[in-house]
Amino acid sequence: RKEVEQDPGPFNVPEGATVAFNCTYSNSASQSFFWYRQDCRKEPKLLMSVYSSGNEDGRFTAQLNRASQYISLLIRDSKLSDSATYLCVVNFYSTLTFGKGTMLLVSP
Amino acid sequence: DAGVIQSPRHEVTEMGQEVTLRCKPISGHDYLFWYRQTMMRGLELLIYFNNNVPIDDSGMPEDRFSAKMPNASFSTLKIQPSEPRDSAVYFCASSSGQGAHLSYNEQFFGPGTRLTVL
Numbered sequence: 001r002k003e004v005e006q007d008p009g010p011f012n013v014p015e016g017a018t019v020a021f022n023c024t025y026s027n028s029a030s031q032s033f034f035w036y037r038q039d040c041r042k043e044p045k046l047l048m049s050v051y052s053s054g055n056e057d058g059r060f061t062a063q064l065n066r067a068s069q070y071i072s073l074l075i076r077d078s079k080l081s082d083s084a085t086y087l088c089v090v091n092f093y094s095t096l097t098f099g100k101g102t103m104l105l106v107s108p
Numbered sequence: 109d110a111g112v113i114q115s116p117r118h119e120v121t122e123m124g125q126e127v128t129l130r131c132k133p134i135s136g137h138d139y140l141f142w143y144r145q146t147m148m149r150g151l152e153l154l155i156y157f158n159n160n161v162p163i164d165d166s167g168m169p170e171d172r173f174s175a176k177m178p179n180a181s182f183s184t185l186k187i188q189p190s191e192p193r194d195s196a197v198y199f200c201a202s203s204s205g206q207g208a209h210l211s212y213n214e215q216f217f218g219p220g221t222r223l224t225v226l
Contacts, residue, residue: 043199043217044151087151094139094205095164096215100150 003027004099006088012105017078021102023071023088033064035073036087038101044087047073078106110134112218114200120224126188129221132181133202141215142175142185143199151199157183158205190225197222 006023013019025033033050048055050062050071061074071088085101113132121127133140141156155165160177168175172191177183187194201215 043219045217046214094156095153096141097153098151 003097004088004090006099006102008100008102010103010105012107013078014107015078015080017106018074018076019078019104020075021073021086021088021104023073023099025069025071025088025090025097027090027092027097028066028069030069030090030092032091033071034089034091034096035060035062035071036089036098038085038087040084044098047086075104078104080106080108082106112200112202112216114198114218114221116221117219118222118224120226121190122226123191124189125225126186127190127194127223127225129185129198129200129223131183131185131200131218133183133200134216135181137202137204137216138180139203139205139213139215140177140183141201141203142183143201143217144196145199145220146196154185187223190223192225195223195225 004025011019035047036044037047038044048057048062050064052064054063059076063072083104083106085103087101088099090097112134115130138159142154143151144154145151152167154167155175156163157177173187175185197220199217199220201217203213203215
């Protein structure tokens with residue numbers, strides 16, 4: 001079983017749509033969780049941390065379910081500029097494990 | 109402020125040649141990470157340093173790979189001899205550790221080195 005699993009997509013959505021990505025992880029002792037964004041041929045950049053209580057940053061909402069070892073990211077009112085690959089990231093004692101990413105394509 | 113700097117940005121070499129990738133972390137960051145990204149395997153941690161000391165090199169694929177950090181502002185990843193399967197994008201990242209709270213500190217990635225081994 002892979003440590004961090006994501007649907008690779010691509011998810012094709014029109015501008016203004018709401019889209020959700022999911023991720024599962026295998027290490028129940030994982031300590032912290034993140035979503036990174038990676039544009040084509042660029043480096044990954046932190047999008048947001050993920051907390052059990054759920055957290056929101058503008059149009060982005062992240063949620064963690066430790067019992068199910070499941071992480072989600074919701075993007076509302078999609079913009080063309082949201083087109084990218086979204087990487088689910090799990091931390092265990094300073095070692096980050098990345099999912100392979102979910103590609104999002106937002107069209108006009 | 110300058111971010112993480114990597115050089116070269118692109119490297120094309122022939123099988124059997126030595127390849128050296130370079131990284132300058134963000135000033136003041138005491139953790140440095142080397143990653144490799146391929147379509148098949150995604151982003152994988154190769155090795156990381158804390159205060160210039162290698163902490164975990166379990167991700168280094170084999171003895172052909174070596175990494176050094178002679179000082180706080182410079183690290184190298186060397187492949188000798190290189191093989192076609194080493195073709196990938198190699199990222200360096202740095203972060204400011206806070207001991208037990210390292211897990212919450214953002215890692216900042218450099219632009220990567222795109223390596224092609226023919």
